[in-house]
Amino acid sequence: MKPTMAKVLPACLLLALLLLAPALLAQEERGLIMNLDTGELCLQSVQCKSGCCHHDHILGLTRCAPKAAEFQECSPKTVYGIYYKCPCESGLKCDADKSIVGAITNTNYGLCKDPRE
C-alpha cells in the first residue's frame, strides 16, 4: 500500500512538469525532465545526473541527491526507482541485511563498503 501512495504524489508533479516543460525548456544541457541536478525534483532515479532520486519519508518530495560514499548509509537498487537512502558510488557495495519486507517497503538499509577490503 505504501509504495502506491508514493507513486500517486509524484504523478501530480509529473503532470505539472510536463505542462511547464515547453515554457521552461530553454537550455539544452540541464534538462527539466532528464539530466537533473542535485536538489531538483524528480520521479525516477534515471532522471538524475547522480542516478539517485531521494526522499526522507513516504510523503516527502523526491529530489536528486548524490550517491553514497564509502561508510555512508545506503540501500540496494530497488524496483521503485526512488530511495530513502541513495545507492553507493561505483566500485562500492551496499552491505545490507536484505529481507523481503525490507525489499517491499524499500527499507533494506546498509553501509557502503569496498568489496575488496
Add this chain to the structure above:
Amino acid sequence: MLGIWILGLFLLSAAEGKEVCYDRLGCFSDDAPWSGTVERPIYKLPWKPESIGTQFLLYTRQNENYAQEVSAVDKSTITASNFNTNRKTRFIVHGFIDHGEENWLSDMCKRMLSVEDVNCICVNWKKGSRCQYTQAANNIRVVGAEIAYFLNVLMDDYGYSPAHVHIIGHSLGAHVAGEAGRRRPGIGRITGLDPAQPYFQNTPTEVRLDKSDAEFVDVIHTDSAPTIPNLGFGIRTPVGHLDFYPNGGEEMPGCDKNAISQIVDLDGIWEGTRDFVACNHLRSYKYYSDSIMYPDGFLGYPCASYNLFQEGKCFPCPEEGCPNMGHYADRYKDKIKNNELTKFYLNTRETKNYPLWRYKVSVTLSGKSKVKGYVNVALYGTNGNTKQHQITKGTLKPDNTYIAYIDAEVNVGQVTKVKFLWNNNLPNPTLPKLGAATVTVEAGGNRAQYRFCGSEIVREDVLLTLNAC
C-alpha cells in the same frame, strides 16, 4: 509658453538642493552626490525616523529565543535588558523588502551565541525598506544615523567603545553599516553581505560602504553581475579590506534549478520563493551563517581572477595562510598589507552546509591499454573520507599524469590513503585494465603534501586502494 518654462525651471530648482532636518539625527540633503548624479538620477529625501521606525532587537545567551527591544531614546530599556558592556556587540541589518524579524537574522544570532558570548542585535527597519527602491536606498541614511546615535549613547552613558562593535549588513543593510561607520568613526568591523549595486556602485565613498567606514571591512560578493541586463543585485567592485568572491561572485551553485524545484524548497515555500527571486543575492548571508560553524571551511585564495583560481594558478594558500570568508575573516586582520590585491576566491557547495576544502590531486596512470573513459579519486584521512571526485575524462593514456583541483565536502585531515577508480564509457570486449602508479595530494589550507603508490592494475569500476609511500 514663457510661463511654462518659468514654471518648469521653478519646479526643477525646487527639486534640487532640498534638505530635511530631524531631531537627534541631523540634516539630510538631496544635493550631489546623494541625488542628481548619473548613478542616482532620481531626487529623493529620506523619510522621517518615525516613519521608518528603526527597532533594535537584542538577543543574548540569556534570551536566545525571544528578543528584547532596546532603544537609545528610552535609555531605561538598555539598562533593563540583558545587554552587557563586557561583551562584544554584533548588529545584523537586513536589506530591501526584508524585515528584522525574518528568520535568517535571529538564526544567525543563535549560531553566534552557540560559539561566543555576544550581544546580538537585529536591526529592523521594515517600514523603510518596503517602498520604492530609490526611496529605500535613501532611507538607509536615517537607519545608519540611528545606529550611530545608538553607539553614541552606548559610548557616553556606558563607556562602551565602538571598537567592540561589529555591524553585519546584507544588501542595502551593508550601506546602512557604511553610513553608521561614517558618522561614528572607530567601529571595529563591518561585514558587507553582497552590498546593493544600484544607486551605490561607482558612487563616492561617503554614499556607499567603503573600507574607510570601519577599522576592518570584509565583503562577500555573491551576485555581482551587472544589474542591467543580468539582474545582479550586488556591488561588483571591491570596497573592503578583504573582498571575497565565492564561486566567482556572479552565479552561485544551486541557484540555477528549474522554477518548481527552486520554489518548492527543502526549507519551505517562503524560503523557496525568496530564492526564486534573489537566490544568488541571498546566498551571501547563508555562507556567512555557515562560516560561524565551520571556521576553516571557507578559505579565500588570493587571486587575480576566478578563471585563474579554477585553473589552479592560485593554489595553495600563501605561506601566511588564507583568510576565512565570513565570521572569522578578522583573524586575518593583521596580515593585510596596504594597497595589495584584495580579491579572494573560493568554491562552495550547492546546498546547506556550504563549506568545501580544496585539494590538488595528481594521478599517474599505469597499465598497457589506452582507453577512453574517466578517472575518479576518493580521499581517506584521519577525519573521514570524501566521495569520489572526477580527475579527468577523455583519453586515458598509461604513464600520463592528470592533475585536478577538487573541492571536497569533507576536511579529511591528514590524508592516509586514496582510492582510485576508472570507467570505460562504452563496454569494451577486450576487457582493458588500468591502474594508478602514484597519486599525490596537496591540501590547499596547510600546504601539506602526501604521496601514494600502487602496483596493481584493475578492470573498470573496481576500487584500487593506494597507500602512502
